Amino acid sequence: MAVLSEEQSMLRDAAKSWVQEKSPVSAFRKMRDSGAELGYDVAAWNEMAEMGWAGVIIPEEYGGSNFGYLSLGLILEELGRTLTASPLLASGLAAASALVLGGSDAQKSEWLPKIAEGTAVGALAVDEGPHHNPSKVEASVKGGKLTGKKAFVLEGMAADVLVVSAKGEDGKVGLYLVKGDDAGVKRTRLHLADSRGAANIEFNGAAAEALSGGADLLEKVLDRARAGIAAEMLGSANQAFETTLEYLKTRVQFGQVIGSFQALQHRAAKMFTDLELARSTVEAALAAIDADSPDVPELVSLAKAKMGDTFHLVSNEMVQMHGGIGMTDAHDAGFYLKRARAAEAAFGNQAFHRDRYARIQGY
Amino acid sequence: MADFGGGDLDAFRAEARAWIEANFPAELKNKPNPMMREEAVEPSPAQQAWKKAMGDKGWGVPTWPAQYGGGGLSPAEARVVQQELGRAGAYNPIGGMGVMMFGPTLLEYGTEAQKQEHIPGIVKGEVWWCQGYSEPGAGSDLAALQTRCEDKGDHFLINGQKIWTSGAQYADMCFCLVRTDTTKKHEGISFVLIDMHQPGVEVRPIKLINGTSPFCETFFTDARAEKKNLVGPLNGGWTIGKRLLQHERSGLSGGGGMFGMGRSLDNMAKEYVGVDEAGRIADSDLRSRIIQNDMDWRAFQQTAMRAMAEAKGNSGPSAATSIMKNAATSTLQTRAELTVEIMGAQGLGWTGDEFSKEEKEAVRSWLGGKATTIYGGSQEVQSNIISKRILGLPDLTQNH
Numbered sequence A: 001m002a003v004l005s006e007e008q009s010m011l012r013d014a015a016k017s018w019v020q021e022k023s024p025v026s027a028f029r030k031m032r033d034s035g036a037e038l039g040y041d042v043a044a045w046n047e048m049a050e051m052g053w054a055g056v057i058i059p060e061e062y063g064g065s066n067f068g069y070l071s072l073g074l075i076l077e078e079l080g081r082t083l084t085a086s087p088l089l090a091s092g093l094a095a096a097s098a099l100v101l102g103g104s105d106a107q108k109s110e111w112l113p114k115i116a117e118g119t120a121v122g123a124l125a126v127d128e129g130p131h132h133n134p135s136k137v138e139a140s141v142k143g144g145k146l147t148g149k150k151a152f153v154l155e156g157m158a159a160d161v162l163v164v165s166a167k168g169e170d171g172k173v174g175l176y177l178v179k180g181d182d183a184g185v186k187r188t189r190l191h192l193a194d195s196r197g198a199a200n201i202e203f204n205g206a207a208a209e210a211l212s213g214g215a216d217l218l219e220k221v222l223d224r225a226r227a228g229i230a231a232e233m234l235g236s237a238n239q240a241f242e243t244t245l246e247y248l249k250t251r252v253q254f255g256q257v258i259g260s261f262q263a264l265q266h267r268a269a270k271m272f273t274d275l276e277l278a279r280s281t282v283e284a285a286l287a288a289i290d291a292d293s294p295d296v297p298e299l300v301s302l303a304k305a306k307m308g309d310t311f312h313l314v315s316n317e318m319v320q321m322h323g324g325i326g327m328t329d330a331h332d333a334g335f336y337l338k339r340a341r342a343a344e345a346a347f348g349n350q351a352f353h354r355d356r357y358a359r360i361q362g363y
Numbered sequence B: 001m002a003d004f005g006g007g008d009l010d011a012f013r014a015e016a017r018a019w020i021e022a023n024f025p026a027e028l029k030n031k032p033n034p035m036m037r038e039e040a041v042e043p044s045p046a047q048q049a050w051k052k053a054m055g056d057k058g059w060g061v062p063t064w065p066a067q068y069g070g071g072g073l074s075p076a077e078a079r080v081v082q083q084e085l086g087r088a089g090a091y092n093p094i095g096g097m098g099v100m101m102f103g104p105t106l107l108e109y110g111t112e113a114q115k116q117e118h119i120p121g122i123v124k125g126e127v128w129w130c131q132g133y134s135e136p137g138a139g140s141d142l143a144a145l146q147t148r149c150e151d152k153g154d155h156f157l158i159n160g161q162k163i164w165t166s167g168a169q170y171a172d173m174c175f176c177l178v179r180t181d182t183t184k185k186h187e188g189i190s191f192v193l194i195d196m197h198q199p200g201v202e203v204r205p206i207k208l209i210n211g212t213s214p215f216c217e218t219f220f221t222d223a224r225a226e227k228k229n230l231v232g233p234l235n236g237g238w239t240i241g242k243r244l245l246q247h248e249r250s251g252l253s254g255g256g257g258m259f260g261m262g263r264s265l266d267n268m269a270k271e272y273v274g275v276d277e278a279g280r281i282a283d284s285d286l287r288s289r290i291i292q293n294d295m296d297w298r299a300f301q302q303t304a305m306r307a308m309a310e311a312k313g314n315s316g317p318s319a320a321t322s323i324m325k326n327a328a329t330s331t332l333q334t335r336a337e338l339t340v341e342i343m344g345a346q347g348l349g350w351t352g353d354e355f356s357k358e359e360k361e362a363v364r365s366w367l368g369g370k371a372t373t374i375y376g377g378s379q380e381v382q383s384n385i386i387s388k389r390i391l392g393l394p395d396l397t398q399n400h
Ligand SMILES: Cc1cc2nc3c(=O)[nH]c(=O)nc-3n(C[C@H](O)[C@H](O)[C@H](O)COP(=O)(O)OP(=O)(O)OC[C@H]3O[C@@H](n4cnc5c(N)ncnc54)[C@H](O)[C@@H]3O)c2cc1C
Pocket: A251, A253, A254, A258, A261, A263, A264, A320, A321, A322, A323, A324, A325, A327, B130, B131, B132, B133, B134, B135, B136, B138, B139, B140, B141, B163, B164, B165, B166, B167, B215, B371, B374, B375, B376, B377, B378, B379, B380, B381, B384, B397
């Protein structure tokens, strides 16, 4: 665990107790069973926003607390523990960072205060196919109108403002703001295995305003989103592990708890080892973002790849070590398994980030 | 018995081909096997006719003895039937746990009267069986089972709970392990056959993580079993129950009925992630993992062929089948993981028109396939069997 400031400790403790009390996995189950149109519980999101979580990386002058990415990561980690679905990552992290880093004063003033207080939701629309590939951009802007298609936009249904990658009239890739209710925006809700909110979006000449920073801004925003989702995955993977560990200590077969079998003990030890390693990579990536270090891309790819592998392993072991009960929908194991694969794929899977890491290093 | 490739076999092949041509309804050609009762759709007249023809001929279970309705064929002839069915695009309409597990076990341990009573119904596909082994407290440690079976003079009375009973909601009969002596563990277990259509039997379907409900909790409350439905001696059920598990495992390790098979990953990957200048799968990391999985699968198939060749003349499955189950299931699970990864976010679609049928099936069979390393003896239990029985390593489990 990173050495935390007093503010950060308080934030983490507040997040921990809210999540455990107000948003246990049973709340996620209820949301899924209710078929919630947006893929999250709006009342719970409002509570989060009231606690200031949507404004953690937003400067104070725009209504945020400017606590930074490590701080936001602590909250995402706690939310990840119980698989709490919310637009915090898409809005309070990804869209907010795009505005903070690339918005004009007017754009910031228009959106950041609303994002910070949770009255507006932002989302990042980058990919155009089922695989993360931010350099492949067909969407284009001409005369301030954006045309193209974006796929698997997290919280795309809820978004009041979309941060969209597109080619400008000079052919260069940049980020643009498009309002969710623009007549040129057509959204289709996607029902994915992890039951979260996602959409395919068609833009037909939607009014678009450029953010400044071009392709560099896109990469910076993506790295922030990747580090954020890695923090959430860290929480989910740790909870999946702890739930499994608890089962190893209570389930009896052959007159002894199954955790007494070394075949399982060593696998538990391996998971613990990987989780500790993954935690280091995630915290290092978040800290590097806060320090505006030039190593951010490399550290983020390291974290997303390592965290992806770890969550993959732990979610599989969770099902396997629970035996038959782990295969049932009534148990939580399946939720972690489905969430793991969706989170692994989001903003680049392990293969993507291993390759990116190697390229940065010049392998 | 006919030899491989002998003249007799050629004559038999001609006969089989002619019979299939005469009896297999053309409209079913290359259609999937409707046997999976999960969907519980009413079979079409053609499907019913094909099932009846195969059931009467006994070719659904070609090597089972003819006196109980089986095909009475040699293994070589049975292979010919299988090849000819494949050639005609015909499925085998006879299957289920009766065929895979219970039938072979009863043929070995049942009395003449029991075989006469129960085998023909399996051969004709008329009686659907389920497996009442696992209980909430008895999974890997199956011998810890508690379901009580009392001798009431002219019948047995059964009380207790089974769990994870696959197909119990559709079953006519259950082959069940029950406790007939509470003072001993393995030696207090009996193997009885219970009629599922009686007031003392209640089944509650359980939903799986892939959204289907293929199995149930099964409650016995003063359920009845006829005395004639005890297989083997009283308190002698463990040996029979374990033998049945070997049949289950050898069935599972064939790859048949397993999740995760489908079209070539290579082509799928080229379609979803594209190719490089040399025509290779564009993602080299993914590519090398696909190759690894293909090689694992080839090695598994070669091992299956080798085991079959080596077992010729040897009857029934051996402890070596444990190797096959772990090898097959882990390779197929990896394959299912790769399929979902290849499809990217499209491979995570649950419902809706934004995803193809193939994509939605991929995610559900990926999830459903996780069960293959849990049922039929978990991966860990198989590894324990290999370590103890084959490698001769000591057993420190308090397996009293
Ligand atoms: C889809 C599905 C269908 C099924 N169908 C049937 C059916 O039709 N009839 C039926 O009777 N049962 C059925 N089963 C039940 C299945 O046989 C059991 O789930 C299985 O035996 C494991 O038991 P358990 O679930 O109680 O897990 P547990 O035995 O509690 O095991 C939990 C974990 O501990 C591990 N473990 C246990 N003992 C050891 C050990 N000594 N060393 C190392 N690790 C160990 C296990 O491998 C597992 O990972 C089905 C199960 C599934 C998932």
